[in-house]
Amino acid sequence: MKHVSILIPQGHCSLVNIEGTHQILSEVNILCTRMGKAPLFDIRMVGLSKEASQRDGLFTIKPDCLLHEVVKTDLIIIPAMHGHFQKIVENNQPFIPWILQQYNNGAEVASLCIGSFFLAATGLLTGKPCATHWRFANEFRAMYPDVQLVDDKIITDGEGIYTSGGAYSYLNLLVYMIEKYAGRDIAILIAKAFMIDIDRMLQSPFIIFQGQKSHEDETIKKAQEYIEKNFEEKITVDQLADTFAVGRRSLERRFKKATCNTVTEYIQRVKIEAAKKDLESGRKNVLEVMYDVGYSDVKAFRSIFKKITGLSPIEYRNKYNKELLVID
Structure with a gap:
């Protein structure tokens, strides 16, 4: 039986990640029993205190056991944690050496949504691919430049470490892991029971490009605004360099550093975002x-x-687009 530790952090975290993971893995055990097999998962909620208050006391989680009581586990689930990152790490510091110890002893580790920020704080993601919620991709890149963020993916899997994209895409990671542990047949049954779109691997269709302006390079911000106001036109790198009196190579270097996109990529993403909005609500072909x-x-x-x-x-x-369910 695989021992699963669902972490119950201090501070605001995703109740959905915790309860949903517990429910789905429990359902796997039920299916195994019906098939005459032994239950697959020993599921434990593991916390730092006997109670964890959520949403200003609206909910209270009571872990099955405390961290120091878990000597050996096989799979660690890190739910999304919300709030100021440094405070999250401070409040949940005891988890970090424990996660490292368990991983070094053979445990696998999975982060759900922005739980990837806490997983990255352990150092286990350095040099490895990672998914997170697309809305926080820029913040993640700035905070962890040594991690290979793949913000279009829903799932990453490598060296016993799993990460998932944003929000309810954690369900896709669970089904993916269930297939690895229990086989395709049970994974399909779980996907059907919970109506999860099995084998969905991309969060690209859900991404809303909002530009990356949380930087201090004012010239680049002006260049971004120029692109966003004139995206219908043919804009070149040389044109932008002339407009803002910056050398081409300097502009390209500064643009990439500030936005994590090349100038050409940024122009493309602005144009495609405008096209998406037209396709969603308009009647144009x-x-x-x-x-x-x-x-x-x-x-x-x-x-x-x-x-x-x-x-x-x-x-x-x-x-x-509900109005135009046709093919050109």
């Missing part, structure tokens, strides 16, 4: 939307759109 956001090459537009969203323009429109 794909070609009209393409021209409106400044593209004239159909193949290039479709290629860039799919690269950024994970869907073709038609697939995206059919997914999000």
Whole structure:
């Protein structure tokens, strides 16, 4: 039987991550029993105190056991933790050496959503790929530049460490792990029982590009604003460099450092975000939307759109526009 430790942090954390993980893994045990097999998981909620208050006392979690009582575990689940990061680490510091010790003794570790920030604080993600909620990708990159953030992915799996994308995509990671531990048949049964879209690997269709302006380079902020106001036009790097009196190489270097995108990538993402909004709510066909956001090459537009969203323009429109469930 695999011993599973669901961490119960101090401070505001995701009740959904905790309860959902407990419920789904418990259901795996029920299915195994019905099939004449032994239960697969010994599920424990592991905390630092006998009670953990949530949402200003609206909820209280009572862990099954305290951290020092768990000598050996096989899988550690880190839920999303909300609030000021440094305070989160301070309040939950005892978990860090314990996680490292358990990992070095063979345990696997999984972070759910922005639980990746706490997992990264252990150092276990250094040099490794990691997923997190797309809304916090910029903050994560700034805080952990040595981690390979893949903000378009829902799941990463490497060297006994798992991470998941944002919010309810933790369900996809659970199904993925259940398949590894219990087999495809049980994973499919769980996916059907909880109506989870099995094998969904990308969070790209859900990303809303909002620009990366939490930096101090005012010239680059002005360049970003210029792109956002004039995205329908053909904008070049040389044009931006001339407009803001910056050398081309300097502009490209500073832009990449400030936004984590090249100038070309930023222009593309602004154009595609505008196209997404038109496809979601308008009655224009794909070609009209393409021209409106400044593209004239159909193949290039479709290629860039799919690269950024994970869907073709038609697939995206059919997914999000209720009025136009047709194919061009």
